[in-house]
Amino acid sequence: MVLNIDGYKKWVRKCRKQATYRHNLEILCQGREDNHLHTDAFNELIENLKEKNTTWNKTTFNCERSVSRTLFMEENSDGDGDR
Numbered sequence: 673m674v675l676n677i678d679g680y681k682k683w684v685r686k687c688r689k690q691a692t693y694r695h696n697l698e699i700l701c702q703g704r705e706d707n708h709l710h711t712d713a714f715n716e717l718i719e720n721l722k723e724k725n726t727t728w729n730k731t732t733f734n735c736e737r738s739v740s741r742t743l744f745m746e747e748n749s750d751g752d753g754d755r
Contacts (some may be wrong), residue, residue: 677713684721693728694723 679718680703700721704714722729 686724698718
């Protein structure tokens with residue numbers, strides 16, 4: 673589901689728990705993947721989330737890792753089943 677960019681601003685806040693931070697970061701990363709036209713805006717929201725949560729930012733959860741893994745899997749799945 674694609675939301676207005678303003679709907680994602682509520683996820684940029686100080687998080688008390690690491691699980692909440694990860695959840696909010698996953699939502700913002702998914703929004704960035706779904707809305708390619710607003711990539712810069714989502715990158716700014718992700719940076720704002722990281723700035724507000726310096727404690728959890730040190731324990732890296734890299735949402736780009738999941739994107740690159742998906743792209744790698746899509747590249748390898750093309751035409752491999754014909755053998």
